[in-house]
Amino acid sequence: MPENQQRSGEELFRDFAPLGSPAVYTRDRCDEISDTVARIRELKRERRAVILAHNYQRPEIFEVADFVGDSLELARKGTTVDADVIVFCGVHFMAETAKILSPERTVLLPDLRAGCSLAESVDADSLEERRDELKAVYPDLQVACYVNTTAEVKAVCDVCVTSSNATDIVEKLPTNNVLFVPDENLARHVQENTKKNIIAWDGNCYVHHQITPEQIERVRKHLPRVKVLAHPECRQDVLDLADAVLSTSGMIGYARESDAQEFLVVTECGLSDRLLLELPEKTFYKSCKLCAYMKMITLEGTLRSLEEMSHPIELDEDVRAGAERSLKRMLELS
Numbered sequence: 263m264p265e266n267q268q269r270s271g272e273e274l275f276r277d278f279a280p281l282g283s284p285a286v287y288t289r290d291r292c293d294e295i296s297d298t299v300a301r302i303r304e305l306k307r308e309r310r311a312v313i314l315a316h317n318y319q320r321p322e323i324f325e326v327a328d329f330v331g332d333s334l335e336l337a338r339k340g341t342t343v344d345a346d347v348i349v350f351c352g353v354h355f356m357a358e359t360a361k362i363l364s365p366e367r368t369v370l371l372p373d374l375r376a377g378c379s380l381a382e383s384v385d386a387d388s389l390e391e392r393r394d395e396l397k398a399v400y401p402d403l404q405v406a407c408y409v410n411t412t413a414e415v416k417a418v419c420d421v422c423v424t425s426s427n428a429t430d431i432v433e434k435l436p437t438n439n440v441l442f443v444p445d446e447n448l449a450r451h452v453q454e455n456t457k458k459n460i461i462a463w464d465g466n467c468y469v470h471h472q473i474t475p476e477q478i479e480r481v482r483k484h485l486p487r488v489k490v491l492a493h494p495e496c497r498q499d500v501l502d503l504a505d506a507v508l509s510t511s512g513m514i515g516y517a518r519e520s521d522a523q524e525f526l527v528v529t530e531c532g533l534s535d536r537l538l539l540e541l542p543e544k545t546f547y548k549s550c551k552l553c554a555y556m557k558m559i560t561l562e563g564t565l566r567s568l569e570e571m572s573h574p575i576e577l578d579e580d581v582r583a584g585a586e587r588s589l590k591r592m593l594e595l596s
């Protein structure tokens with residue numbers, strides 16, 4: 263990886279504290295990776311398995327992945343693959359979303375500790391309670407949930423949204439009052455772009471929420487031509503400084519089509535690795551914000567998952583069908 267093409271956060275983002283140890287790719291480590299990759303490929307054939315990997319995964323996971331993308335892209339891809347088993351290299355709610363849409367397949371999550379601070383900030387019981395309170399005031403209320411939620415929460419909601427279609431879906435709902443869960447930052451971003459009344463839950467992604475406008479301004483001072491691409495899970499005062507507010511897949515498309523050469527990627531650090539692999543001629547500055555949950559997934563854990571068929575995602579059929587209804591409504595409205 264050319265040194266000038268991916269400068270570390272330590273250089274430009276002095277305040278950013280990495281939340282996990284960055285991988286060190288020594289010669290010995292690369293040999294180990296190569297052996298593990300070969301064994302994983304063999305097992306994928308034996309098990310009729312595919313590996314779906316989220317954009318925030320470690321670079322060596324991309325080596326064994328059949329598809330890389332955001333959570334919904336991957337879940338939809340899971341419905342079309344010719345495979346009996348899906349190994350989902352991402353976090354728990356993503357593997358659940360794949361299972362919701364592909365109930366006939368075995369969906370494995372290599373490490374059950376791979377959760378999500380955002381998904382865990384709302385549970386179905388508290389949501390039902392809040393929804394019922396608000397319906398007494400706003401009888402037309404509908405509940406929209408970000409895809410970063412558990413299957414149980416999705417089952418309670420009227421519609422699911424993603425970071426790229428949230429405003430569009432909210433605009434199309436036949437109501438003026440929307441309870442939006444769980445991300446307060448994404449809810450505020452939607453509120454900026456609609457006249458409807460958005461009532462936000464108070465959850466956030468700990469990775470994006472800690473990024474501050476001062477950090478963006480410091481980079482801009484050093485790199486006046488840099489294009490700032492920010493994820494809508496960031497705070498509003500950070501989004502105000504961005505050239506574009508985009509989902510992870512939107513960032514990839516923007517960087518590919520833009521004439522600009524330098525980008526500051528304001529989201530989880532792993533996306534910069536994917537961007538550099540896809541667009542090696544451009545320069546990406548990354549925020550050095552690692553999601554500790556995403557980094558629970560390792561190449562060795564993925565191998566173990568295939569060897570032991572661990573850990574299968576199981577969903578109660580009522581919950582699965584309810585969550586599927588929310589997801590399908592989003593697809594109909596999109």
Ligand code: SF4
Nearest residue numbers: 378379380467469553
């Ligand atoms: S980056 Fe944030 S939203 Fe994504 S999995 Fe990690 S904690 Fe959850």
